[in-house]
Amino acid sequence: MSSRLSRLLTFDRTDRYGLGVLLALVVLVQLVVRVVLPVADWLRGEPVRVPLLSAVEVPALDAVGTAHGEGVYDVLVDASAGQRAAVVAVGVMTVALVAVAAWLVLAVMRSIASGDPFGPATVGRLRLLAAVLVIGAPVLTAAELPVQGWMLGTLDLGGLDPATPVDAPWQAVVGGLVVALLAEAFVVGRRLREDVEGLV
Amino acid sequence: MPVDEPHRVVCHLDRLLEERGMTLAALADAVGVTVVNLSVLKNDRARAIRFSTLTAVCDVLGVQPGDVLSVEPAGA
Numbered sequence: 001m002s003s004r005l006s007r008l009l010t011f012d013r014t015d016r017y018g019l020g021v022l023l024a025l026v027v028l029v030q031l032v033v034r035v036v037l038p039v040a041d042w043l044r045g046e047p048v049r050v051p052l053l054s055a056v057e058v059p060a061l062d063a064v065g066t067a068h069g070e071g072v073y074d075v076l077v078d079a080s081a082g083q084r085a086a087v088v089a090v091g092v093m094t095v096a097l098v099a100v101a102a103w104l105v106l107a108v109m110r111s112i113a114s115g116d117p118f119g120p121a122t123v124g125r126l127r128l129l130a131a132v133l134v135i136g137a138p139v140l141t142a143a144e145l146p147v148q149g150w151m152l153g154t155l156d157l158g159g160l161d162p163a164t165p166v167d168a169p170w171q172a173v174v175g176g177l178v179v180a181l182l183a184e185a186f187v188v189g190r191r192l193r194e195d196v197e198g199l200v
Numbered sequence: 201m202p203v204d205e206p207h208r209v210v211c212h213l214d215r216l217l218e219e220r221g222m223t224l225a226a227l228a229d230a231v232g233v234t235v236v237n238l239s240v241l242k243n244d245r246a247r248a249i250r251f252s253t254l255t256a257v258c259d260v261l262g263v264q265p266g267d268v269l270s271v272e273p274a275g276a
Contacts, residue, residue, distance in 0.1 A: 195248075197247065198240065198245065198246050198247030198248060199246070199247065199248040199249070199250065200233065200237045200238070200240055200241045200246045200248070200249045200250065200253055
């Protein structure tokens with residue numbers, strides 16, 4: 001690998017600041033989109049936008065043999081106070097999980113930057129981050145689907161047959177497993193460091 | 201003896217330095233390791249020693265490894 005490319009791929013101070021800003025933005029955007037805007041819509045009496053997964057028949061498209069099938073369509077629901085509260089609750093859970101994950105990433109990044117990457121705290125944080133991704137993300141999805149189903153159940157869908165997506169947040173789960181693997185690498189690194197400590 | 205038990209290796213650098221009227225700093229300088237590391241060895245707090253360090257210490261002091269290190273009898 002050329003030294004220029006090697007320098008480019010080195011995770012230096014600029015990258016640390018950049019990642020910190022990016023994570024803060026992710027948490028902020030989640031807070032606005034998942035909590036602030038739903039609460040604002042609630043206060044203004046605006047309908048709730050609920051994704052509807054359904055097959056739609058379009059005779060005109062069928063007639064010319066155009067491929068179309070299941071799609072996700074936003075449906076506006078005049079939700080009750082309980083439904084809106086459930087939407088906000090799921091939003092708060094999402095923001096909390098994203099904030100915890102972001103804090104864990106920052107804490108691991110700080111310990112690596114301070115030159116002590118193999119401390120027991122780092123391994124614990126990586127394992128917690130893995131748990132947040134592997135368990136937290138599917139739990140959030142599982143919590144969100146019934147709320148959406150509850151709101152769609154109150155609607156007259158005009159013959160549309162809503163489908164339930166059984167897609168898990170695979171990216172988060174796979175990412176979490178990779179982080180768990182990384183935590184085990186850090187455990188080995190800690191053992192190696194303990195072996196080297198006291199070496200003259 | 202299981203390897204995870206505390207070791208009983210004793211370092212005799214103190215005596216060897218005294219016999220030669222040499223300071224730890226001078227030995228560290230001659231050997232090419234830090235005074236801190238050599239102090240760790242001298243005070244029996246080292247958990248391992250590189251063969252290269254031991255060779256250099258023996259060369260500078262004109263001794264054999266057995267003169268620098270010995271194993272205390274069990275239960276002593």
